[in-house]
Amino acid sequence: MKRLALLAAAALLLALPSAAQIPSPSQFLKLDVGKDKVLADYRQVRGYFRALDAASPRVKVEVLGKTVLGEEMIMAIVSSEENIANEEKIRQTAKRLADPRGLSGAEAERLYRDGKAVVLVTCNIHATEIAASQMAMEWAYALATATDAETRRRLDNVVLLIVPSLNPDGQIMVTDYYRKYAGTKYEGGRMPWLYHHYAGHDNNRDWYMLTQPETRALSRAVYHEWNPQVFVDEHQMGTDGPRMFIPPFADPVDPDVHPLIWREVNLIGSNMALRLEQAGKSGLIYGYSFDAYWIGGTRNTGWWKNITGLLLETASARVASPVYIEPSELRGGTKGLIDYQATVNHPNPWKGGWWRMRDIMDYERIASDALLELASRYREDLLRNVTTRARAAIAAARPGEAYRIPKEQRDWPTAQHLAWLMAEHNVEVRQAANGDYWIPLAQPYGRFITEMMEPQRYPAVRLQPGKDILRPYDVATWTLPLQMGVRVERMSMPEGTTIVTAITPETKEVIARGAKLPRKPRVATYQPWQPSMDEGWTRWLLDTYGVPAKGLSPQDVQKGLSGFDAFILPDIPKDVIATGKRREPAMRYEEEMPPEYTGGLGKPGSEAVRKFVEEGGTLIAFGDGCDYVIEELNIPVRNALAGVKADDYSNPGSLVRLLIRPGHPVTVGMPAETAAFLDSPIAFETTAPAADMQRWVLATYPEEEQDVLLSGWLLGANRLTRKAAAVAMTYGKGKIVLFGFRPQHRGQTHATFPLIFNALWWSVAPAR
Numbered sequence: 001m002k003r004l005a006l007l008a009a010a011a012l013l014l015a016l017p018s019a020a021q022i023p024s025p026s027q028f029l030k031l032d033v034g035k036d037k038v039l040a041d042y043r044q045v046r047g048y049f050r051a052l053d054a055a056s057p058r059v060k061v062e063v064l065g066k067t068v069l070g071e072e073m074i075m076a077i078v079s080s081e082e083n084i085a086n087e088e089k090i091r092q093t094a095k096r097l098a099d100p101r102g103l104s105g106a107e108a109e110r111l112y113r114d115g116k117a118v119v120l121v122t123c124n125i126h127a128t129e130i131a132a133s134q135m136a137m138e139w140a141y142a143l144a145t146a147t148d149a150e151t152r153r154r155l156d157n158v159v160l161l162i163v164p165s166l167n168p169d170g171q172i173m174v175t176d177y178y179r180k181y182a183g184t185k186y187e188g189g190r191m192p193w194l195y196h197h198y199a200g201h202d203n204n205r206d207w208y209m210l211t212q213p214e215t216r217a218l219s220r221a222v223y224h225e226w227n228p229q230v231f232v233d234e235h236q237m238g239t240d241g242p243r244m245f246i247p248p249f250a251d252p253v254d255p256d257v258h259p260l261i262w263r264e265v266n267l268i269g270s271n272m273a274l275r276l277e278q279a280g281k282s283g284l285i286y287g288y289s290f291d292a293y294w295i296g297g298t299r300n301t302g303w304w305k306n307i308t309g310l311l312l313e314t315a316s317a318r319v320a321s322p323v324y325i326e327p328s329e330l331r332g333g334t335k336g337l338i339d340y341q342a343t344v345n346h347p348n349p350w351k352g353g354w355w356r357m358r359d360i361m362d363y364e365r366i367a368s369d370a371l372l373e374l375a376s377r378y379r380e381d382l383l384r385n386v387t388t389r390a391r392a393a394i395a396a397a398r399p400g401e402a403y404r405i406p407k408e409q410r411d412w413p414t415a416q417h418l419a420w421l422m423a424e425h426n427v428e429v430r431q432a433a434n435g436d437y438w439i440p441l442a443q444p445y446g447r448f449i450t451e452m453m454e455p456q457r458y459p460a461v462r463l464q465p466g467k468d469i470l471r472p473y474d475v476a477t478w479t480l481p482l483q484m485g486v487r488v489e490r491m492s493m494p495e496g497t498t499i500v501t502a503i504t505p506e507t508k509e510v511i512a513r514g515a516k517l518p519r520k521p522r523v524a525t526y527q528p529w530q531p532s533m534d535e536g537w538t539r540w541l542l543d544t545y546g547v548p549a550k551g552l553s554p555q556d557v558q559k560g561l562s563g564f565d566a567f568i569l570p571d572i573p574k575d576v577i578a579t580g581k582r583r584e585p586a587m588r589y590e591e592e593m594p595p596e597y598t599g600g601l602g603k604p605g606s607e608a609v610r611k612f613v614e615e616g617g618t619l620i621a622f623g624d625g626c627d628y629v630i631e632e633l634n635i636p637v638r639n640a641l642a643g644v645k646a647d648d649y650s651n652p653g654s655l656v657r658l659l660i661r662p663g664h665p666v667t668v669g670m671p672a673e674t675a676a677f678l679d680s681p682i683a684f685e686t687t688a689p690a691a692d693m694q695r696w697v698l699a700t701y702p703e704e705e706q707d708v709l710l711s712g713w714l715l716g717a718n719r720l721t722r723k724a725a726a727v728a729m730t731y732g733k734g735k736i737v738l739f740g741f742r743p744q745h746r747g748q749t750h751a752t753f754p755l756i757f758n759a760l761w762w763s764v765a766p767a768r
């Protein structure tokens with residue numbers, strides 16, 4: 001009683017917000033947040049944060065922007081009352097330290113001393129990894145209402161930026177779907193559609209290309225407005241391995257990233273693991289699965305922009321439903337944990353049992369508090385190190401060293417798009433009087449610029465003598481000029497270039513050309529019940545360039561494709577297209593789906609596709625989709641790499657050289673050589689067809705093995721030499737176009753976009 005009275009008096013004295021006036025998430029939402037089978041959807045989460053903003057001087061909500069489907073995506077700023085009032089000054093300090101050009105040593109020292117650490121935490125970019133969106137509310141509530149001296153000290157030193165969901169649309173889809181099937185045998189099962197309208201899971205592969213509005217909105221907040229020193233992204237992984245991955249990351253490491261990034265990552269991660277272990281949480285692992293090389297994910301992109309980025313991955317439940325894991329079901333099987341046992345990076349394995357969303361939230365919360373604690377204790381170091389890294393990046397460039405994007409360019413609108421993209425990343429872009437863009441390297445994001453402009457050479461790291469190298473985590477390349485088909489040169493920047501602040505790319509010629517055709521093609525894409533990200537990216541591409549496509553389910557296709565000019569089979573394994581299932585799952589058991597969301601094209605769908613083409617339609621396939629066409633339709637094409645062994649040929653996704661054959665409607669306007677993104681083992685061999693059919697090789701791989709790879713990592717380039725990469729043929733009254741590579745991979749490969757539009761224009765072109 002006495003202690004309570006004392007606390008109340010202290011609260012009055014310091015004008016602290018009182019917990020009585022600030023509702024907890026459960027009180028406000030009238031839900032038991034964190035309880036089994038209970039989920040707050042994004043609108044509720046956002047509503048709660050707005051209530052916190054209204055009730056607490058320690059919380060301020062900012063709208064980052066709108067999602068694809070029109071939701072407002074928010075970020076909460078959480079700090080001491082004083083810091084919230086001084087937000088603008090704190091942002092300016094962070095910005096000054098992130099770009100220290102012209103900053104004196106003495107002034108920098110003053111800013112390290114007086115500045116606040118800015119720490120960003122993003123949650124739930126993958127919509128089913130939902131616990132963090134619930135945890136975020138509890139964490140913000142605890143910080144808004146805490147009266148203890150230690151929490152107040154932390155909030156005095158740190159400005160926390162909390163994004164409760166980086167994928168509001170998906171969060172809403174997942175909660176809707178979960179609620180719909182709660183209490184049935186489908187409870188907690190996977191959704192039969194993508195959890196981002198276009199990108200699905202690839203929304204965390206978009207962080208250098210910035211194709212989606214959610215990506216652009218956060219990227220603006222990070223690199224233009226807040227310049228945080230630390231960025232932590234909270235995810236979930238599978239159910240039957242370690243309980244939580246916390247950095248240090250696994251090998252390989254990108255040697256071009258400043259080493260202080262890794263030192264800070266390891267320091268912060270180690271403090272998280274320490275606090276979790278102290279709290280009795282087992283199953284923590286580092287050096288596992290997730291590498292320090294790949295650039296595409298939220299926080300990873302920041303490594304090259306001097307921001308310390310950490311990934312957290314906690315084991316999943318079935319969305320909000322608990323799972324019971326038998327000890328014998330626990331497995332390793334991944335880089336960093338081959339067998340499920342105690343190892344130096346995994347000293348206290350979890351022993352199995354029940355695992356629920358509450359557990360995930362608890363692990364995430366302890367790690368998040370440990371982050372705040374560490375950032376408050378190392379505040380000055382974090383500020384100093386950002387400046388050290390920025391100065392090192394600037395010093396690494398020779399005077400005047402720059403990339404030039406010449407105005408004299410085969411595809412100027414795409415070159416402008418590249419310049420726009422770099423400016424969107426808060427890279428300083430200049431322009432000369434003749435229109436050329438110049439990107440000087442002596443700037444804080446110099447390492448990022450080089451990483452984006454130069455070919456990747458994947459590091460061959462072996463962890464034991466004679467053993468295989470570590471394979472890439474994701475794709476092995478991201479070279480923008482190659483994949484966009486833009487000519488860029490590294491040279492000395494002339495005098496007289498001026499900084500540009502706004503770049504609006506002109507409309508692409510591929511679109512203009514289409515406008516001259518008799519009509520816009522009516523396009524459909526195949527949308528399997530095992531959702532395909534490549535299908536989503538296909539719709540994104542076509543929506544973006546004004547040729548919207550309709551996504552068709554297996555049942556839709558079975559009803560026939562009349563009314564469409566072109567039907568696209570995206571990069572989907574042929575068995576998934578045919579049956580809705582993969583041929584060789586790890587186990588025969590497959591999770592049941594509601595009956596309306598099952599099945600593949602089957603015999604009726606295959607017949608519908610054949611009839612569509614015979615009667616004049618155009619069938620277009622990308623990547624793995626080609627295998628289906630080869631198998632189902634009698635065409636004079638085979639995949640020379642079908643069934644190839646991983647020891648003979650392996651390619652996680654690299655840019656390879658294509659030689660384009662001119663003189664066909666699908667290759668109109670293409671250069672003689674281009675880069676294409678290839679990942680599946682597909683290379684075509686054709687044969688001369690009978691008299692009623694015409695076939696064209698549209699593009700081939702080079703004659704010589706050493707000419708094949710342009711950027712990335714590829715084993716067995718000799719298997720591609722002299723093979724066809726794209727082919728077209730007539731079939732009845734219709735046409736077939738097969739692209740063995742990925743012509744619109746993740747919205748990045750502008751170099752090969754025109755091939756897709758050409759194929760669509762060909763579908764409505766008058767017969768020649």
Ligand SMILES: [Zn+2]
Binds near residue numbers: 126129
């Ligand atoms: Zn994830």
